[in-house]
Every structure is written in C-alpha cells, then in structure tokens.
Amino acid sequence: MKRELTLTINGQPYTGVVEPRRLLVHFIREEAGLTGTHVGCDTTSCGACTVLLDGRPVKSCTLFAVQAEGHAVTTVEGLAREGELHPLQQAFWEQHGLQCGYCTPGMLMTGAALLERRPDPGEEEIRRAISGNLCRCTGYQNIVRAIQEAARAMRGAAEPVSAGQGAAGAASAARGGMVP
C-alpha cells in the first residue's frame, strides 16, 4: 500500500515511504522535519501551509505527498541563503508584517512567488495575490507594505544583474540565480 517517494525540498533530495493519503504538508513537517510550514485549517482556506512547487505557490495541505514526486519544493526554510535573509523576510521584519508568526511562512512564500512574476506590483495586486493567505493579527496593512518594500529592494538589487531570470525559482530574484 505504501509508496516510495523522491522529491527535493530546498534543493535537498528527500526519499520516503508514505501512505498514498499522506499530505504533502505532513511529509514536509514530519518526514523532512521542516516545521516552518504550518497547518491552520482543513479546507484550503488559510494558506498557512503555502510552499512553492517548482516555483509556483501551492497549498501543501491540499496535495498528497505522492503528487510532489519528482518535483522541487521550496519552503520558508529555503528563503534565506548563506545566512542572509531574503528581502521579503527583511521587509516583513522592518515593516512589522507579522505578529504571532503563524501565517508568516505561507505569506512569505506567496509573496515570493508574486514578486518573481511581477517585480513591481500595485497595492490592489498584492492584496489579491495574498487573498488566499489569512492573517488574524496584522490586518494585512503592514504585510502589503512589506511586500512593496521588498519589491523595491529586489528591483534595486536585481538591476545590476541581468533582467530576465526566467523560471530560476521564485526566491531567487534578489540574489540572481538561486536554485532551490
């Protein structure tokens, strides 16, 4: 009944043997031991479990682990590189974009995917992009501000680097070419 599964998380290969009904979020949290990805509901509503699957944001409570077979998953633990915070992480800190911290990893991943696609999003666009991620503490205002600030920082940092970064992974823009 159990199935073997191989995928990469934050660039690291993981192999596991799981029940087909094992959710991706539980695989990430329990098999891979990466507990930054959270669970907040049972109905795909809250987005606390958001991770990137080949660079696209997905709710990992709504995928079976086996559906990620052969794919590249990026979690919040994969955002910072070599001890340096991702500009979004930095901006969330600067702009008080978090309080209890529970929604933060999912919010960061959605934000990272947005900025990969749209380097200069407007406020409405940001609000729409994060509307699948619920936050009970901040009222979103500082989250929106943080994403705007990160976008500015990333545009500033990205300019010297070549503009077209393609699908190198949503988290890569600021550092130019991080491979998740």
Added chain:
Amino acid sequence: MRFEGSESIRRRREEVRAFLLAPERVGRCLPDLQELEVADEAHFTAHVRVGVGPVRGRLRLDVALEPGEDDAEARISIQGSGLGSGLTVRSSARLTPVDGQTEVAWQAEASVSGTLATVGGRLLEGQARKVVEQMFGAIRRELEAEPAGEAG
C-alpha cells in the same frame, strides 16, 4: 428536511406492500450499498457509501420496516451513524391501486446531525432528496424486474 414524491409501479398493491416489508429486498434498493445484514423479518443493517461535499465515507444504517395503519401503507425508518454524524429518516408510502398498477405516494422526514450537516451544509438537502428518490426509484425497478404475480 421533508421530501415527497411518487412512483407508479406496474405491480399490484399487495405485491408492492410485500416488497416494502421485506428487509433483504428493500435493503438492496439503498443507493451505494456496500454491506447488508438482515437481523429479522422487519429489521436490517446496511453499510452505504455517502459523499456530501468534502465529507465522504461509510454510514451504518439501522433500518426498521413497519406495516402502516392499514394495508394501503408501509413505513420505513432509518437510524444512521458514522462519519461523525447522525441521521434519522422516517418515511411512509401510501399505496393506491390505479388501473392495475400501484401509485406509491411517499413522503420522508429526515434530520441530519454532525459533520454531514456542518460540513455538507447547503449541499445536504439536495443530496438527501436524491438518495430518497433513488431508493424509491430502485424499488420500482426491482419490483418490475420480478415476474408479475409473485408476492414476496
């Protein structure tokens, strides 16, 4: 929830009534039946699959078949449990002979508790109506598939 409907069955009234009081025959008419266990001549337990919105799984139904007030009536009552839910259905069928056929006018009162009601929410009523309609539809088909005149 209250539903009603009618089926016109090409069988005599006594045949229809006898069918409605036979556990193994009514039991087979439950939609998505998985297991059927007849307890005695008036009671059976069935396991059925249900799916209402995101709630999917198995329900255990304890069913009692009762004769009604007269030989123009038959009653079915169901107590269901499983999936963190509870289910009660009381239904009765009024049987009227019409041109050698039998008009079965049925009505059902259903109440659902637990996850099915909470999570199934607004999908529930339509789904429940469908199940009851399917059951009486199946009863008609089963009866008409049997050779006429053969009372159970």
Added chain:
Amino acid sequence: MSAVQATDVIGQRIKRKEDPRFIQGLGRYVDDITLPRMVYMALVRSPYAHARLKAIRTEAALAMPGVLAVITGADLEKAGLAWMPTLAGDRQMVLATGKVLFQYQEVAAVVAETREAAFDGAEAVEVEYEPLPAVVDPFASLRPESPLLREDREEKTNHIWHWEAGEREATEAAIRSADVVVRQDVVFQRVHPAPLEPCGCVADYNRGTGRLTLYVTSQAPHAHRTLLSMVSGLPEHMIRVISPDVGGGFGNKVAIYPGYVCAVVASLRLGRPVKWVETRTENLTSTQFARDYHMTAEIAAGRDGRVKALRVRALADHGAFDAQANPTRYPAGLFSICTGSYDFPTAFAEVDAVYTNKAPGGVAYRCSFRVTEASYLIERTMDVLADELGIDPAELRRRNFVPPAKFPYRSALGWTYDSGDYAKALDLALETVGYEELRREQEERRRRGELMGIGLSSFTEIVGAGPNHLFDIAGIKMFDSCELRVHPTGKVLARFGTRHQGQGHETTFAQVVAQELGLSVDDVIVEEGDTDTAPYGLGTYGSRSTPTAGAAAALAARRVREKALKIAAHLLECGEEDVQWADGRFQVQGAPARSVTMKDVALAAYTNPPPGLEPGLEAVFYYDPPNLTFPFGTYVCVVDIDKGTGDVKVRRFVAVDDCGTVINPMIVEGQIHGGLTEGFGIAFMQEIKYDEDGNCLSGNFTEYLLPTAVETPRWETARTVTPSPHHPIGAKGVGESPNVGSPAAFVNAVVDALSPLGVRHIDMPVTREKVWSILRSHGIRG
C-alpha cells in the same frame, strides 16, 4: 522617576526581537514538537446537540492497526476525571457520560501510533445515541416547557445566574420623568476568535521522574498548571506547563479543553508522549466562542441631549457549560462599563445567563471580559438617541463626555476611571477624517439618492485586571510578575508570568527593562511560558499584560536599581545618599561626570560587591495593580453602499487611540490594525450559526468567514496620550481597544447611510444580503 534620558528606548519604533525566528520558519509551536516514542490522539465527538448516550462500542477501534487505547467517559469516571471545573465556577464534562449537551462534544479519545491511525480509530468507535430535543434559542431555554439540559446540577433549571449593578429605582425614576427615552434591542452575535493556529498539546508523562510536562497552546500557563494539578491530583511541582510559541490566541487559548485532559490521561496510562492537535472544525465548533449577548438598552435624556439614565438588560447564552473565563466576582465580566465615555448620573444593568445545546463559553475574544458587548451597546444606542433628538452624533457624544476635570471619575455603575480626555480624541478623529466636509458631501449625495454613511464610536475600555481585592480567576488573584537576573556582563534575563501570542512582549518588555536599567534593548532577553522558570502570573488576555506584567517589569527593574545603587556608591566611593540615577547611569550628586553604568555595577555585583552586601543582582516583582486602566479613543468610519448589491464599501476608517504611554508605536499600530480587522470581520461577516437541531453551521473557514487582504479596509491611525496616573510608566494596554471600539463604528456608519429610510438598527453581521433585503423592502434598486 528621572526625566527623559538620552538613552530613551520607551516610545521607540524598535524592530521586534522575536521576528527573526518567525520569518525563517524557526518558531516553535505546539505541533512542531516531536518527542521520542510520541503517539497521537484523536477525539470522537457527538453528532447530536442533545442526546442520551446509550452505548459506546470500542472493540472495532481497538482492533484497528496502530490503535493503542480508547478512553471513554466511563474510564474517566473511574478515575474521578469525567468532569472538570470551568474557570467560571461551573463544571464541564471531559468526556461525555450519560448525555451529550452540544454537537461536537467530546465523547471518546483514541490514541494510536500515527495521526492517521488515530483518526481511523476514532471513526471506528461506535456510539449509540438517543436524540433529545435540542434547545438553541436562549429565550426558549428559559421557558418552563423547555427540556432541562443540565441534569447534573442541583438547580433544576436552565437559568445559570443573575447579576446586577447600579441603582434600579433611581434609574426607573429617571426614565419615567425624562423628556426623551430611547430603547434599542441589540444582539451581539456568537463569534469565534479563530486564531490561525488551532489548539493542541503534547502531554509527556515520564514514569522515571514521575513528572508530567505539558506543552500546550496556553495564554495562561501558570493557571493551567494549578488547575491541572487540582483536577488530576498530580502534585503541582510534578507538573511543568510549557506554552511555546502561540499562533494567536485572542481569548481562545485561555481555557483548559477536554482534549488536553485526555492527552494527559493517555500519557499517564501509556507512559508515552501523546500529541493532540485539533482540526479547524473542532476549533470552531467546540472551543471557546465569544459573545451571544442579547441586550436591550434604554437611555433617558433631556431635549438638550444630556443623558439622565441608562438601563440595560442582557441575556447571556453560555451554551452547554458556563465555561467563560471571568473573574469570580464578575460573572458578567466588566459589562458594567456600559455607561461608556458618558457622564450618566445614574444607571442600572442586569444580566441573566442561560444554558443551551451549543458549544460552551463564552470567552472574552480580544476583549476584556464583556467590554466589547458593553461598548457596542452604548455606542450603538447613543446613535439611536442622536437620531431621536436630531442631534449630530459627534455633538451628542461631546455634550455627554465625562469632562477631564472629573478624573478620577466614579461611574454610575461603580468603576473609577483613571484618566481620560475624550473630547481631545474625538476632535483629533473628526479633524483627521474631515468630518464637516464629509457631512456636507453626505448631504449632497443624499440629494442624488446615494447611500453614504458616517459612523462614530467614542469608546472607553476597562483593562488590566486586576486589583487583587476584587479580581481572581478560580481563586487565584490577578496579579502578574517579572523576574530579572542581571548577569555579570550587564546582560539581562527577564521572565514574566504572562504569555504573548503575537503582542510583541519580547520587544516591549525589553524596552521597559532597558529603559529602567539604562541598557540597550539588545541587552535584555524576555522569556515567557515555562512554569518551571517563569514567575507565577495569570497570563495574557484582557489587555492585561502591559498594565500588570509591564508594570512589574518597571518595578522589578527599580528594585534591581535599589541594590545597584548601593554597589554604585561602593564603586564611586561615596555615600548612598550622594548617588542619584540620572540619564541612565548612577552619578554623584553635584558631580555628574563621576558616574558608573549598570554594566559596571553588574560586574561589581559578582566580582566586587560591597562588604556586607550579598552578591548577585536580581529582583522579582509581583504587581498587584491599584486600579484598572481605561484606554479610550474615537473611531470614525465612512461607508458607501451599493444600492444594487447591498455591498458596503468602507471608504475610510480613522482610529484615534489613547492607551496612555506608548512603549513601541510600531507595535501599538500593528495591534490596532489587527484589532480593527477582527472588528471588521465581526461587523460584516462572522457568526457562529446553529440550525434548529443544534447543528453548528459555521464549522470551517468556508462558512465562518475571516477577512482577507481584499476586503480589509486601509486603516488610518492617530493617537492622543493621556497616561495612567497609577501605572509605573503610565501605560494602559491597547490590544483590545480596536476590536472593542470598532464594531459600533462600522454598524453606525451603515445605519447612518440607511437612516433616510427610517433604519435605526441592524444586527451584526451586516452582510450584503441583509443590506440588500433592507433596500428591497424599501423599494430601492440599483
């Protein structure tokens, strides 16, 4: 206290010290904890709101692969654990025995090797019920023909308690003789705090040490340890409660839930760590709800708009058990703050509480014990009075404010307000929003048949419970505490009896300590939540942390300073009387250049203490607040209503808050944004609904709607500062103000928009459908 220092850290926008772990996914919440040999627990819950339990069959569940144990109410009964006390003096079933009293009530616990096996096992437990008629309406519950719900009680009635405050006769007399009396029925619907992290625990009983460690989502770990000891019979020193990072609480994590007790029992039985984390549905349907207050207010006033009296009646629906977490003396919490910001000569309030077949509660959801209900009621009814008299709502409020000269002000219902300047906050709010201009615009739009509304709320809060001669929960006085250890290198470990869930204590309390000791915020680390190491305290809820633990922080630091001054005198080679604390250092009076810092003193405390003085530099302070604090503010909301769809668009929302001294403006603003957003959700979207059979219809986030970034308005914040005279640094607490004050502003704005139609009140949630129906009933189409 010294004048403003060069090194002022209070009042600074300091980035939060707790954030680096959260932004890197390195927070540690209960569900992140994994222990060796840990097993999982799932609960079997009742599908019925009211039913007799006929039989529980566990054989099939026990035969499932991986299932280790099934615990039922009968098992707990043998151990005397089938019931537990609530924080309100009632008792609650841990696992059902005899009957179930609300849908999703806990009936059995299944423990298994994996989470999935535990859920499979729970599904395999067969429970036979005999359904009984359910009571969901609190008014119906009091009728004689209503079935008796709590057969376990001596009192054979569904009525729980009656509470009253104020002067009944004087109020009646004033109402009889008044020029004008308005009366309004107001329902504050049942809502749920719904923190993003559900409740859960890991219970770890170690058979070798005999100790139980309970990791739990707790806003009040010390109280939980004491109550757990009383319930379980385990000696209190053999229990260690750890509340790790908490993913939001808002009152939902104040109570002890049956799941925690079951996990403890399972760990005791198996000798293995047991994890239980509820699902979102379990959270919304069985844990602490809030409100469900059915109120009527009458205000008597003169033609000039001066209020003469307030009379309030309320019916409180507590569900199956009175499981609120209110101070013992105040079963209706601080509801008697319902005279609000207004100088009522007399008032009378009474509340009756009742059982129904609904989930037990109700907790103070981002609220200081029923203040939200009270504030909403008075602010809503003041608008009704304004409408009756044809006086502008801002003007009516201004005429009736308690004037600054009357503080400390004793209210008609017995509270002593510490400080306030209500008109100042109102003026700032009106000026910021451009009130006059908006009223002119509204008139114009009305002429064009457009629906625009302006709503005000000039709320007064009552927080910081509380003075020990009045406030206790389950007998434990509501002090709070701080313990400071200054290390030889001048670094400080500060521990508190509170437990933050996002409020920023690790930063704000560090600011208070750093300020008082002349150190940098980076020199101070704040720890909360571990009962083995933190000093005893009552926890974080009711906006009490800054008023109590924040005060304890300042006073513990001053206690450190008292000893430090002796060491400083020794180092400065002068008498203690010649040393003063100024500009964040110890100076010789008259020769400020001769000085030592706290760092110098700290080192000396361990390396060179004065003869006769014990070494070390530590202090503990248990703070019994002399009074509550009374934050206040004025909120103004501007809405436009779409006549075709009933959609209400919040065009602007200006929040002027006064929470006394502000420790960290960035954090205060963040608290206000969050509280306003929750208030917005309550006003427009949220209700825990039941059908007539007691089925909870709001058991997930597709039915119980939380505001997303798209609906949430942009908040404009401003402040006035009126320090609390009795708090060591003048702070009042702020977390709840926005949730307390905002619902009235939203609803007042919508009612104002619809007032040309004769609409005087709409109960929350003010959904699009509700507004649309009102418009249609008046023949208005888009």
